[in-house]
Amino acid sequence: MAGSYRVWTISDPGKNGTLQLESRQSVALGPADVRIRVHAAGLNRADILQRKGLYPAPPGAPADIPGLEYAGVVEAVGERVTQRRVGDRVMGLVGGGAYAEQVVVSERETIRIPDSLSDVEAAATAEAFLTAYRAIFLVGGLERGQWCLIRAATSGIGLAAMQLCRHFGCHSIGTGRSLERLQQVRDYGLDVLAVDGDGSLPELVREHTGDGAQVVLDLVGGGHLQDNLDSLRTEGTHVLVGIMAGPKDSINLAPVLFRRLNLRAMTMRSLPLERRIAMARLFEERLTEGFVSGALRPVVDSTLPFDKAPEAQALMESGKHAGKIVLAMNETD
């Protein structure tokens, strides 16, 4: 049943490492665990930071195996498992370890794959959509009819965010470096396009929203903080989920205080089990229906074979993708 399986490990965790393929022995199943044969694993920017030694794995996750999301099929269940059976198609988030042919997780943190999604699509879904949902609705407090500024809109999380905004009755403004790329993604749900450097972003935001955006979803970080804060309405929230442009910036605390702005940060990778379980349950209750109806759909830029993890990471670092990059096991390649 178990046996050995292949994983990508980081040569030298904590330093600027390289990926290498290794063989591991399957671990024993706990009573509430399921073993999943991974069919596809989505890439995330955190994987690259982790390989470079800049972003150590959270407590409880394997320190040396990257990978935050998987899709596959249940191949064994612990003795007290009640909700999942061998053969079920499931996907989910992990704190690490998804660049692997197998993962062992608690049954409660798995998400049933909507029938409308292939394995590759499923592996491109959980991290982007749950990050975006949590950031804009749970952390940012976006409500029906309000505006979200998505920075940058062409990122995997940005593409999920604009779909969620439209699906839940909200409006979005998306920033990006090129008008052409923004036009390519606008049909996923962007109401307004904002090309970086084309005049004042806060003015543009106010022109469309009236009093400003309730939420700024920020994957870019350094260099834009003042524009982001100035684009918020009073008591709005800037949610930081990435710092692709670097970490350094300046800040004027006067508008923060007088307009009671919030700057919050979140990562999914750090979630402890009970909160990962809550997010998995939220997905099935709030999002599955949107994938079934076709209102929500993951955006896959590229699919590479599992053996090509280093090439997949190089593609992500090139910044030339729009949407998710997925590793697929041989049998589904």
Next chain:
Amino acid sequence: MAGSYRVWTISDPGKNGTLQLESRQSVALGPADVRIRVHAAGLNRADILQRKGLYPAPPGAPADIPGLEYAGVVEAVGERVTQRRVGDRVMGLVGGGAYAEQVVVSERETIRIPDSLSDVEAAATAEAFLTAYRAIFLVGGLERGQWCLIRAATSGIGLAAMQLCRHFGCHSIGTGRSLERLQQVRDYGLDVLAVDGDGSLPELVREHTGDGAQVVLDLVGGGHLQDNLDSLRTEGTHVLVGIMAGPKDSINLAPVLFRRLNLRAMTMRSLPLERRIAMARLFEERLTEGFVSGALRPVVDSTLPFDKAPEAQALMESGKHAGKIVLAMNETD
């Protein structure tokens, strides 16, 4: 019953104004309102910013009368008032208008003055203690046994915060510019003193707390943000309630993201009626008992006659006070 009363008005709201004493006609009482004969009014830094045209009054508050907190006695009640009677001693927060011999407010936003407090003490209580309570517990999420960094500890809000920390089973570290002034206030509840410029604050915080402070209560603002963020534990919250040292600072977003720190801002002055009412009810439910027992006590630095409002503001601007400055009406002076 009503007649005329005296108020301090700002000569030229929106510009760098001066205070002048005027006479106003009493306004009609709404059915749920009470008219309060003000015996004392507490000063707040916002009053000075408002006079200078830097901090316009919130919607619904008088644009030209400063003053955020009063203590006095009910002298008339609207026809549907049920909880307050003529003669009741009450205090409370308003969005403006407390530099006056009368205020008219909803009965629900008044707070019964604990018998242990004089009028002057009561006028020094609501803003400091409710700001501190809301900042550290409601916004910051401080829990029993956790640590709060109070910056600066000798401010009126700082003095309230350290008492609340001790009263609710939490620990506090207070910063200040002089060891002598910190030593003068430590008995109100400070566990650790941190003199500005005496070595690394984050190191000192970690030495005492282990993993950092859950909350930084910040009245100082610009120039200290990095130290404040570095003093927080993972998922801790920096609560900005003042910017006495100015608004400009730099920020490194990497620790904000990777340690999931929160930067939040709040003011009491901007609270709409329903939230002021909630704070008044919270005071009676959570704080009154502490004032009755003596565990909590306002710290009054100076009491000046009502006629000396300009001098009182000058004293506050001098920064030489430790604790609240209160204007007292003639009859209680």
